[in-house]
Amino acid sequence: MELRNRELNWAGNLEYRAKELVYPTSLAQLRNLVRAAKSVKVLGSRHSFNDIADTEELMISLAKMPEAIEIDEQAMAVRVSAGTAYGALADALQRAGYALHNLASLPHISVAGAVSTGTHGSGETHGNLATAVRAVELVLADGSQLSVKRGDEDFNGIVVGLGALGVLTHLTLDIGPSFEVEQTVYQDLSWDKVLEEFDTIQASAYSVSLFTDWSGEQVGQAWLKRRVGDALAEHIDQGRFGGFPATAALHPLPGADGGICSIQLGQAGSWSDRLAHFRMDFTPSAGDELQTEYLVPREHAVEAIQAIRSLSAAITPLLLVSEVRTIAADDLWLSGNYGRDGIALHFTWKPRQEAVEALLPRIEEALAPFAARPHWGKLFAATCAQLAGLYPKFNDFIALAQRLDPSGKFRNDFLDRTVFGA
Template sequence: MKRRTFIKLSSEVTAGSALAPLTDWVPGDRLKNWAGNIEYSTDKVSYPKSVAEVQSLVKKQNKLKSLGTRHCFNRIADSKYHLLATKHLNKVIELDAQARTVTVEGGMKYGELAPYLHQNGFALHNLASLPHISVAGSIITATHGSGVKNGNLATAVRALELMTADGSIVRLSREKDEQQFLAAVVGLGAFGVITQVTLALQPTYEMRQNVFVQLPMNQLQEHFEAIMSAGYSVSLFTDWQTESINEVWIKSREDEDNKPGQEFYGAKAATINLHPIAELSAENCTEQMGVPGPWFERLPHFKMGFTPSAGKELQSEYFIPRQNAVEAIEAIQRLGKQIGPHLLISEIRTIDADDFWMSPCRQQASVAIHFTWKQDWPSVSKLLPLIEKELSPFHVRPHWGKLFTLAPNVLTSRYEKLEEFKKVVTAFDPKGKFRNDFLNKYVFQNA
């Protein structure tokens, strides 16, 4: 295997009709996020095709934001001034077989990278439910998959290359720049444009996916850890309308001897492939029924070439310490009648602890409770404060890229390293070139 590899992967892989077109910007048009609930605040969008072009744009603009695959549901990536879209920055820069690392440009999508890694005998430790998202966009918002021993996607990062406010290129690694590195990886887009990311790899592996239906909710009280540890990655899907978990998705490695049977803590094995939203066709979902396949075709819930999730939707997600998981689930269950009319589906996942300063999982093994809502913000905006109130005893932290209504002072009080984070950001970007209204409200309100 060659140590250095320069490959241009297709940037034209689409995710189905529900994704907004990813063609180049036409003056006068404004981009929307993939679900269509956010229209960005400027029609000025640039699509650089090289680091040199990124550098020229960064030097020229007084204010701008880097924009990835537009999978955020809030305005964390918005700008009133200028957007720098990274979709053409999708090359594999280097595959180092000896070090077991791959270096890619920040706009690379996991769904593009994963087949290449597999063909060369390598794999990532985990993937999110959607393979359509970019590497840089995922890590800066602490996006994750599931698994009691699996950290979020940012935990695979070994080094970053950033284009800072003055156009300088800064390289940070865990080994040489620990404090700056821990601040910048889950950096919320505040440090600059991520031009390259180096990720840790492991040998490729095969997986299978088994789905079980109607898990009695009361089984979680005594067996939560065992249930969530039943596979390499486990997800629970529920609509909170009955005393059962609708579906349990267990993703297991073929090299682990833990094949599930026909019953799972009172749940029955599914007899056909299922979508997390029972009313929808499973055509868009990754293969189930215990059929072995490559890791990147089992870890996500949805196939790269198809519409992810439901398409037109809203999303919220909340992280709580894993030791409080059952109490938190019971708290949400009490809101079932209020939630039900506005919900498409909810997902419960586990994420291992990490050490990134602005990660919701910093120094705590976590459970994430995710909500996929019907696209009705007036109704959802009234429900989120109720959910946040129920979860407040557990010092809940929301996903940075999804919808929440927590007051800024409440949110920032839950990040012990916030003041240090702001100091490091200011050293990189003293005039706030990469800040926007979202960051000013939720991170820099006291700066």
């Protein structure tokens, strides 16, 4: 069907250009659509802030495809349809007594979209969401189906695939027993003390997030999600880093409603209700924001944070809030953490795109000595000329894409600009 009115991404900063947006309701329909298309991209939860999912031709939404959440208790795995939201998957797993290893900030995002862009949660021993994938099923450019499992030759290149290889239809993920988490938010920790013992604070909980606007001498908030039963990080409560535990539910944005966030104040609850920052039954904001994120090797964490703090005069006026998280290394070719443990420096901007885009090259220049890799689904300035040297398997991915999609059916302006160099 032809697009009616304007089709926008979640943030409203991008209007999709596709001539048609179609909603297949079966695998057979999807295969036929892909086979017949000259150029095609898949639209997920629309939470990308750049044009990674855009196209001038056919756009496909998986929103009306049959939802599948199939738990294999013996294999400790779940097979899930690509368009399923993480929040829906988490609720289903929790009801059955199982868990994923982590969740991103928003439970509203689709499994396929999050995996394909290397999206992550936090925790120094936890890889990004794609590291839980043990098998993928996708439709290739000729309409054929391909299934690849962990250990297969192309698996590590396909998982974080940027939508360049085919249409993901199902993913199989590792699961474990359900567990409980208690979340406490601390306010006004000292930057000096946090940086002096950065590793200590990151090891103090199952998941740690630092929220800041980069101005001043204090971290605005530290969100600690502790797995119930783990040893408590007494040095936090005793004020080793300064600060104090919040006495009311907080939102990362000062003055915003903490009631839409995952439950805090040390109240224990299921992983499915605590590991994300926001609750599935609330929209975290109206979307009036932009986002950028860079992944930096863990050994450069303190230097990279100091480099960003030195740019506060330029960054803070455009910023809503920034978040610092940790992620474990993986072996997925285009993952931001391929081959290295790292930290994520995330920026949630005011909806001033021209000013933000003008600032990004300056931020990327400051982070260049640390080999910072941008999040594929957010705003960044780097092109393939800068990105190729940051990923040891970059050329292998290009070769894989050319083999699976020789006519370039899944390519678009974003991929030509950032990967293929056309």
